[in-house]
Amino acid sequence: MVGSSASSTPSTRGPRYYLAMATAKAASVALKALHRNAGQFPGALAEAIDPDFMAHIDKPEHVVFVSGTNGKTTTNNLLNDLLVDNGFELVDNRAGGNIANGIESTFIKNAGITGRQKLSTAVMELDELSSRLVFPHVTPDIMLVTNLYRDSFSRNANPDFIFSVMSEKIPASTKLVLNADDLISCRMAPQCKERVYFALGPMPEDEKEAQGIACDLTACPECGGRLEYDYCHMRHLGRAHCTSCGFTNPEPQYVVTRIDREAHTFTVEERPRGGAEERLSALGAGTDGEGQPRSYTYHFGTYSLTNIYNLLAALVVARELGVSPEAIAASFERGINVTAARYSEREVGEYRLIALASKGENSTATSVALDTIRREQGDKILMLMLADAHKAENPVQTEYIGWYYQSDFEYLTDPTFKQIVVQGATSEDLLLRLRLAGVDMDKLVMVATPTEAADAVDLTLTHDVYWAYDIFNGGDVESSRNRLIERIEAGELAPREVKNLAKVDAEAEPEDAAGAEDEGAAAADATGADVASAEDATGADTASADAPQMNASQPVIEVLYPEYGNQAGDNGNVMYLRACLPNATFVETSHGSVPYFAEHTPDLIIMCNMTERQQEAVIEQLRPYRDRLAQLIDEGVYMLFTGNAAEVLGKGIRDAKTGAVEGLDLLDITTERTMRRRYLTVNVGAFAPEPGSDPMEVVGFKIQFTQVFAGGIDGAFMENSVGWGLNEKVSSEGVRKNNLLATWMIGPVLPLNPDFTRWLLKNATGHEVPLAFEQEARAAYNKRVQELKTPGMHLAH
Structure with missing residues (x-):
């Protein structure tokens, strides 16, 4: 030794x-x-x-x-x-x-x-x-x-x-x-x-x-x-x-x-x-x-x-x-090698039944597992059991689903996938994500139990059936696999009749939502919309005169630092915007680029959750354009900042270990950062679109290292009925200054809240915008609102 x-x-x-x-x-x-x-x-x-x-x-x-x-x-x-x-x-x-x-x-x-x-x-x-x-x-x-x-x-x-x-x-x-x-x-x-x-x-x-x-x-x-x-x-x-x-x-x-x-x-x-x-x-x-x-x-x-x-x-x-x-x-x-603890294969007659586990809430492990299955030869049926069954058993805790938006479900559009069965406590959220990925609705089945998952499998489609599952769902996988073995041994190849929750009430779907589904499917690929980097849109370091301008039929959405603003699944906000606005021009401003807003006026500016080190880099990137941002706020340009993105707009971020960072001083807030402590909560709050108007309920999650304190000049984004607000001692969540909307909620917020998203897009673009996959988004929203209102509900970790 x-x-x-x-x-x-x-x-x-x-x-x-x-x-x-x-x-x-x-x-x-x-x-x-x-x-x-x-x-x-x-x-x-x-x-x-x-x-x-x-x-x-x-x-x-x-x-x-x-x-x-x-x-x-x-x-x-x-x-x-x-x-x-x-x-x-x-x-x-x-x-x-x-x-x-x-x-x-x-x-x-x-x-x-x-x-x-x-x-x-x-x-x-x-x-x-x-x-x-x-x-x-x-x-x-x-x-x-x-x-x-x-x-x-x-x-x-x-x-x-x-x-x-x-x-x-x-x-x-x-x-x-x-x-x-x-x-x-x-x-x-x-x-x-x-x-x-x-x-x-x-x-x-x-x-x-x-x-x-x-x-x-x-x-x-x-x-x-x-x-x-x-x-x-x-x-x-x-x-x-x-x-x-x-x-x-x-x-x-x-x-x-x-x-x-x-x-x-x-x-x-x-x-x-x-x-x-x-x-x-x-x-x-x-x-x-x-x-x-x-x-x-x-x-x-x-x-x-x-x-x-x-x-x-x-x-x-x-x-x-x-x-x-x-x-x-x-x-x-001699056989000392990688164990099959997270991989198991059983052969029953002509059928191969293969289970491949990945770490729960881990987008990388899940993506690798899906890609591994995709690369297997031949046609295949896939059962997705990704929600943590143990967390689901606890009536007062909920699982964070933002990680779905960081997992590569786009792999499942491969034509070798003939059927995809979804089962688990967060199936509604996963179904929406699969639709955004471009998965064919005709291939999707959503069921309530592991046994029903096995019953839904159409064994006439292929001889290879795969399970992609959370490591804590091994028991559910085995129960469904054993049920499928019973069917194979009995010669029962056609699926049994099950309630396909993915298609319940589909006939009641509003016409505009159905139309949005067609548009959203076409835009599911990130390249489906007209996408330009800030450097491309401006020609070089400055914006050119023929750069895309605000237009009712072709709105311009500027995404600030997308390479940073993808933490906790907040990239799902832009993913959903692309699906809802297939005719929009999305301008991505990356590190080192001159922002599009510096010389043009986009319809909507969005920046999402990032790491703490990236926050400090973004502050310095935006500091030269601080006055221009202030002008756009005063002019009423719509802006959405989610997660910790809004902290860069405040007076400063104080960190007991690394010292203070001066912010852009556009919002009357001060941030206290404590990296040794995490603050988690779930939120249900009332968002009033206009002063005196009927509020809508907005839901989300908060996972952060910070507590934020408002000076009182700017208004709140919403008033919480569940969970704390800017800090653990107040119920007022987020900040609203003119049409700048800042919320510390993640989730991501836009796919989770169809009513809020519809309002935002109507006001930012000046016309009604059909929501992509509204049926799926609303089903997930309705379940989430009910779940988060359960007394004592908290976010599992």
């Missing part, structure tokens, strides 16, 4: 510690006797007795942590199997419990009654947010970070936030094993000087730009400049460089140079690192004696780029722990 030991035990143990240890050990024994998983409870119990238990308990001499957004569970389990197969005796937490209490429970499991650790080496999965609680007391020898993507927004906010939480807390003596293809996580913890990088080299199927409807890496993470990709493997993973500052990927020491899908092998080249050839030689790698890198070939099971990344990450850590390439290759040949 190489590396330094974990942090030593303080000498301040007292009676609380020994009581905590004894109680936790007893709880572990009792849970084991009851055949229950002791993933977190013993640690939580010990900490309740001794709040400093993590500091007091002994740690194994050597610790390896595996973390990252996607792949950490798979990679951790694979690494454990690989090391055990090569003679290591390990402490692991693979049964669950990757948060701080779970780490404590793992140490308790490996300890004697005094806390002395039995085994000297631990390889454990570590939750990204929990790292700030663990690292002060545990110094790992090696820290593997698989990648950083956007995850559940209600819990993990954005990759910038997760990066900052992890980066500053990792001990300087820890060796980092990082993904060189990820320009987000590869920059982590500059205080750690011992760094090892892995990567995939250029592949035949690579693309020239990042993938996904909402990319996590839309600009240089160092200067905010434009990124240009040399090649991109998947999502934002690949090799790129900044056209402004030159920032690019670090050079990897372990590189996959070839993947042979027919032979089920991949080749890894081990390159010498500067000044460390002796170290590589000690590991049995390095050069061939003439300065040339050595290459080794390994076996893989099921192919996907995700699996290759997981295998590569695990073998790199094993190499850094001294396991030889030959030993690793032998283990992979």
Whole structure:
């Protein structure tokens, strides 16, 4: 074993510690006797007795942590199997419990009654947010970070936030094993000087730009400049460089140079690192004696780029722990490989029934799963069970659905999908998103239960049936799969009669809404509308005279910084606008461009939720145009700012850690930012279109690090009946100044609120605008209003 030991035990143990240890050990024994998983409870119990238990308990001499957004569970389990197969005796937490209490429970499991650790080496999965609680007391020898993507927004906010939480807390003596293809996580913890990088080299199927409807890496993470990709493997993973500052990927020491899908092998080249050839030689790698890198070939099971990344990450850590390439290759040949915990396939006669899980509320994992299914050969039927069934069981909590707008459901327009069955608590929201993606209504079935999902399947269409599901819905998947097996074995191929909730009351749909559906379908593709960047629309740095002007039949919508304003699914606002306004011109103003509004007057300006670092960049981008924005506000131009976008318009943002940022001073608000605390609520409020008019109910979610305080000059966007407003002590939500509308609600607001959207578009364009997919939007809205009014309702996280 190489590396330094974990942090030593303080000498301040007292009676609380020994009581905590004894109680936790007893709880572990009792849970084991009851055949229950002791993933977190013993640690939580010990900490309740001794709040400093993590500091007091002994740690194994050597610790390896595996973390990252996607792949950490798979990679951790694979690494454990690989090391055990090569003679290591390990402490692991693979049964669950990757948060701080779970780490404590793992140490308790490996300890004697005094806390002395039995085994000297631990390889454990570590939750990204929990790292700030663990690292002060545990110094790992090696820290593997698989990648950083956007995850559940209600819990993990954005990759910038997760990066900052992890980066500053990792001990300087820890060796980092990082993904060189990820320009987000590869920059982590500059205080750690011992760094090892892995990567995939250029592949035949690579693309020239990042993938996904909402990319996590839309600009240089160092200067905010434009990124240009040399090649991109998947999502934002690949090799790129900044056209402004030159920032690019670090050079990897372990590189996959070839993947042979027919032979089920991949080749890894081990390159010498500067000044460390002796170290590589000690590991049995390095050069061939003439300065040339050595290459080794390994076996893989099921192919996907995700699996290759997981295998590569695990073998790199094993190499850094001294396991030889030959030993690793032998283990992979013996069947040590990516487990099928999130993939299962059953064959029943001529039918293949395949279940593919993804992480709940994780748009990247879901998009990769859908793309994997899309790329499978032949026609297919897909069952979508993406809503968290456990959260749905709680009558006073609701699941955040904004992540649907960041998932690539556009993949499902592929003609090989012959039927798509939707089931789950948030089916109405998902159905609207699928329509916006352009999925054919004739292929869609929405049902209430997993059993009905199986009954709805038309087995005459294809022999391949897939489930894409949230990891907590495994029981529902198995019940529906077993029901489908019963039908297959009985020779019942035609679907049973079920209530298709996607088509209930379709005949009662208003004519204008039906017309909007036709228009919306044509505009579902982002390229369906007339789209121009601000630079294109203006010719160069200034607006040209023949740029599109306000027109009743062709309104101009300016989207400010769309590469930033896509957090928490707020990109769904613009997605819905495009579907409702297929004849509009959408002008996108990106970082470094002169805004269209600088010399022209759009019908509507919209800017949406972004990261905190992006907020500060946007303030500086807009500062030269502050007076022009003030003029447009006074002239009554319609503007919509959602999420934290409006904070850039205030007097300033005060952050206790980073200091104050001066805002544009266009709104009479001051923002207090606290990155160590998240504020979550659900909102139902009354929005009055005009003074004295009947209000309409508007709904949404709030997930933020800020509290906002109004000076009293500007009016409120709405008055809440459910949830707090600008801050936890007031019910007034948002700000309204003339026709500038600012709400901190996300969701996204426009698809969630058809009445408000209809009013906004009528006033911004000067004429009635049919809503796209109004039937689906209104069904989701009606359910949401009723749900959020339940006493005690809160947002699950």
